[in-house]
Structures are given as C-alpha cells and as structure tokens.
Amino acid sequence: MTANRPWRGARGMAAVGVPALWSSAAFANFQLNMTPGVTSVSHRIYELHMLIFWICVAIGIVVFGVMFWSIVHHRKSRGAVAAQFHESTKVELAWTVVPVLILVGMAIPATKTLVAMEDTADADLTIKVTGYQWKWRYDYLDEKVGGETLGFYSNLKTTPQQVYGDAPKDEHYLLEVDRPLVLPVGKKVRIVTTAADVIHSWWVPSLGWKRDAIPGFINESWTRIEQPGTYRGQCAELCGKDHGFMPIVIVAMNEPDYAKWLADTKAGLLAERDSATREWSRDELMAKGASVFQTCAACHQANGQGLPGMFPPLVAGQPFAAPEPLLAPLRERGFLDGAGNIHIGSVTQHAEIVMKGIPGTPMSAYAGQLSDVEIAAVLTYIRNSWGNTLGDVVQPAAIKALR
Template sequence: MSASRRVAGACGRAALAGSLLWGTVAQAAFELNMTPGATAVSRDVYHLHMTIFWICVAIGVVVFGVMFWSIYHHRKSRGAVPAQFHESTAIEIAWTVVPVMILVGMAIPATRTLVAMEDTSNPDLTVKITGYQWKWRYEYLQDGVSFYSNLKTSAQQMHGEAPKGEHYLLEVDKPLVLPVGKKVRLLTTAADVIHSWWVPALAIKKDAIPGFINEVWTRIDTPGTYRGQCAELCGKDHGFMPIVIVALNDADYAKWLADTKASLAAEADSANRTWDRAELMKKGAEVYQTCAACHQANGEGLPGVFPPLVKGKPFSGSEEMLKPLRERGLLAADNTIAAVSVEQQAAVILKGIPGTAMAAFGPQLGDVEVAALLTYIRNSWGNDLGDVVQPAAIKALR
C-alpha cells in the first residue's frame, strides 16, 4: 500500500471516529437539558427556563461582542487613545435602567409560574406522602387506601451478582397511581429524617420534613409511567428510595382503586387464616428485600454497623452499639448472635431498638408480613429453627 493510501485511510478512520464522538457528545449535551414534562406546570417551568436561558445568551453575545470589538478596534497597535471622561450620567442611567427592565421582564413570567405552582386549592384528590428510611407511604385520604412503596431492585443486582434491569434502582413494588386530568394535592411529611419527593417530569421537588406538612399539586395530562427519587441525603441507602407514578385514565383508575380496596381487604382477612410454611417462606423472602439493604441478602449484616441475623455469628462493634443488643438478649456473652425466641425477635421488628438504626416496622408491616418475615429469617442461612409463625400470633403480640 502506498504512503498516500495509508494517509488517506488513517484520515478516513479519524474522520469516522470524530463524527461518532461528536454525535455522542451532541446527544449527551441534548440530554442534559430539562424536559417539558407531562403537566402544564412542568411545561411552564421548561419554557421559563428556556426563555431565561436565551435572554442570558443574548446578554452574553452583546456584552462579549462589544468587549471583543472594543479590544480589537482600540488596540495599541492602531494608535488608539483612550477617552478621558468621569461620572457620565447617561452611562450610569443606562447601566441601571437596562438591567432593571431585563429583570422585570424575567420576573413577570417567573412570578406567574410560581403562583400557579403554589395554588393547591380545589383539588379532585388528596394524597398524603410520608417518607421513611427508605420507602414511601401513600395515603389516599378520600378513599381510605394506604400502602407502602418499596424498592423492587433485588440485592443481587445491587451487588453485581445479577444483570441490572432497564429501571435499575428506579422500580418499586407498588407505584403511586393517579388519574389523568385531575388536580391532585400532595401532602408531604416524614417519619424519621428529612426526605425530598422529586419527580422531574411533573416539575415537583418538595421536602418531606418530620413534624411538618408541605403541600404541592399536579395535574398529569398523559397516561404513562413517571419516575423520580428522594432528592435529600437521608442516610446510607439514600439512593435506594425511588418514586414511580403510574397515570391512568378515569376508567382504568377506577378499576385500579376498586381492585386495590379489594386486595387490602383480602390481605386484612388473610391474617385470620392459617398459613403453611411454603407460603410464609415465599412471602417472607419478598418482605426481606426491605431488610437486605442493611442486613445483606445472605443475612450476614455489616461488621460494626448492622448485626447478622444468623445464630452463632460473631458481631463486633462499639459498646454503645452492643449494649442494646445484649439488653434484649440478642447477643450472647461471647458477642455472637443468640438464638432468641419468636417473641423477642418479633418485638425487635415491631418496636425497633431505640438509639440504633433499627427502626420500628410495626406501623409499616402487617401481621402477615411480620409473620412471614420471622418464618423466613428463622429458617434461612442455616438458622433452621423450624418455626412457622402465624399472623394470628403477631396480632396477639401487638
């Protein structure tokens, strides 16, 4: 091959690589911008953002254009002589009036949008949102429906032991379902630490603060699925607290609401029947996903942070951490995990351990879920205690 052909080939490959790189960069730059979203407010926010952006671009072009033009045409090599003047009233008026006019022009649409965002009057539906470490609780105040929404991504995916799905860390077991075309008032609060309920497609980012109730509203125009996350650093598993909203038309929403009410009623009734071991183990494995973030999928815990759930396993940590475990009989004298009774372990799940990271899950889990969780823990990872805990027993312990 001649040298000219080699050079031509190299240039061609470089041009192709450059075009691909440019396409990638251009695509990434495009995706960095805000999106119009799925509500009138989100579109107003988007248009306001773009309006302010182009105003800033125009200001930049004018200011830097005049500056570079002045530098070029008044350079020393052309013999430019600087003007001699002091306290020009005209210039001072100009650089005061023009910015004020620009700011007023920006403030009018911004104020209009902010007022619209804060108008929560006359809602068609009100939903109370409570943040927990690390899940959300949704309460439909007018319909008597309430449920918790947990991360659905498996611990195996988090630890790289299984392929990550399309919506890794952005999928939940029970999404918030809302009707399209209805004004929905959202009340946000928290049960432990500060969280923040953030859904970009709805232009909503509202803090959830313990002891306070904040409010915001939305009206979704198009059926679909919209995803968000907790936008406040609420703890070590802050990234495992997604938000999923499913918007349905009126008929589908009415069906979902009726099915959910029936499901919740059936779940409440199921606490009165006797469950077999296989049923409890299967459901317990599902419920344990909420525990696996701290105690690990294999029940081994995190040394010095979260104790293992495997009897006989050693656990080391500060005396401040170990003392509450000893007081409840969870830790043996040699600092290994003790084989405690069902009642002791149930008390920990229901009431938590004050002063530690173990929260009270009694308000969050039903009798069936606690019974299934206990059955799963006491018969997994070599515990083999043989217990089959029934929901009726948990109901009595409450």
C-alpha cells in the first residue's frame, strides 16, 4: 500500500523537515536582512534601511488594508453601488500631499547619512587602493620605508590545485590572500580608490559600502572599524576572466598590535630590498619562483600549458594556436618559431616581456608589480620547469641592471 501512496513519504519528510528548518541551528543560517557591519557608517546605513523598511511595511498595511476592506464591504452581494465622482479635490490633495510627506521623511535621514559617508576630513591615515587584473595594491600614504611609500600587493592565496579540484578546498576558498590590508581599530581611515587597467570595485560588506576603482580617476571613502577582527570582501565589478580571483581581506588590530605589525612590515620590506644585492642560490630562486608563479598560473596554468587561443604555454616546443594579433607580437620577439611552436628566448628577451608586457595582448607589464628578486625568481622557475632545461639561474642584480 505504501508503494501506491508516495505522498505518505513526502508528508512524513515534511513533518520532520519543517521543525528542523525552524530549529535554532538551521535558523541561525537563515538570514535575509542586511548585516549591521562593524563601522559607524555601516550602522547608520543599517538604521536607515530599517527605517525605510518599516515605512514601507506601514504603507503596505494601509494600502492592502483599505483594499481588502473595500473588497469585503463593497461587494456586489451586499448591494454596493459604485460611487460616481470626478476630479475630487480632496482625493487629489490626499494622494499628492501624503506621498510628499513620506518622501521628505525618508529624504532627511538619507541625506544626513550620505553626507556623513562623503566626509573624509580629519582622517588619521590614508590608504590608496589600486585594482589590477587580478590583485589589489595597498599603499600607506603616510608611511615611508627607505624614502619610499609603504606599499604591497595582495594576491589570492588559494592555490591553482584547489581551483581545479586537485586539492581539497578550505574554509576560506577564494577568500584568502597572502597579504591582507591591516588597519587600526578606532582610527578614521581615508581610502582613495583607483585602478591600473580596467574598472574594478572594492567591496567589503562589513564596512557598509563599496567603491568603484576606475583607471584615471580617484574615488574617496572613509571608514572607522570599531571591532578587531578579520573582514572579507571581493571585487564587485566584472573585471575579466579571473574576476572571482581577487578577494579583499582586512585585518583590524588594536593600536599596540597595529604598531608592531607596522614596524615588522617595514623591517621585512627593507630586508627584501637588501636581499636583491646578494647572490641567490638556484634552490632559493626556484622556491621563491614557485611562489611568485601563483600570480601567473591564473592565465598560464599551474602546469605552464596556458590557455589555447588566449595565453601561450610556457613550455618550449609547445604549439600555440591563436588569432594573428596575439601571435604577431610573440613572433616579433622571437618567442614563436616558424612552425608556430613556443621558443623561449634569451634571459634578456624573457625579462623584457615580464617587465614591460606585450601591448595589444593580455600580457601585462609586471615591472611595477614585482621586485627584482621576484622577477629573477620567476624567470629562473619558468626556465627550469615543465621540461624546460635551459639551466639559467637569473640573479636579482641582472634584473636591476635591466631596469
């Protein structure tokens, strides 16, 4: 009999599933509303959102209440006769004045919130955020290291093996970076946003706002984080093929912890610059290059095979089929032989492509993004991996000379 009544199973599942849905554990993840965030601006936005929400609820109750009352009390079965009137001054005044009062009541708090959001004056520090395909750069404009502005790139930490399913995904898959933006708690931070290539959008929900990063333009915002913690976001603008690979991570620290981080970061950057003057071993360069190549792997793949028709392989002798506009620059630079196979040129040729890019192709210039050590390391890694047996050991001093 059970086989002839499948609805019994469905009804049984519903009887079990509905209470489970409303259990405390399930309901904890069932969130439909905005989050209050961790800044004064996000709190004001949340309060404005709730104010307008309840105004809309009140309007809905009044409108639908009048509508349903009219349907019930003026139905045909009760002998109701439609009223005949035309151009009622009272009605026209009512549906004009009431909406105006509602809009004014909503506009006043909204305007105050917008004005507060745009007030970047009296900031304690200024951070410049620059969007790249596909990473962010953070410059602390009030801090100097060796006479230069303190700054660094923030890259996706998720490995290509995780992206392509060859390794297990962790809790923060596609939401973790190698270097987060670190900010002090309780300080007003002015954030200026721009981009170096295409339009990006810097968005951390806990801050309560997002701001477009547009090449050639500077957009201003500000924040004051009230609670220590880690806050995550992503690029909110479709900026290209790997748009989903440029997360944002902010670590908010108490003042003593922030001061220690600042001192340690400056010391680390100075040590990194000093390391460019010494001679590196092959093993050191290969290990460093494998780490730096994570930036390249999004386009050229972790195995160096590239993407057909878009990004060339980095393995000598591999064919590369692509539209002529992509092939011509490679051929001119000697990286493509007569048969259409990849030919890795001299160290100088290879370094120039990495540093200057190839105009008219997706290959960007990395001279301003990678240090001498990083460029030397990634060149050494590429020229000695995936069957490439050139044996070159590229020193940072050689890259510095090419600059």
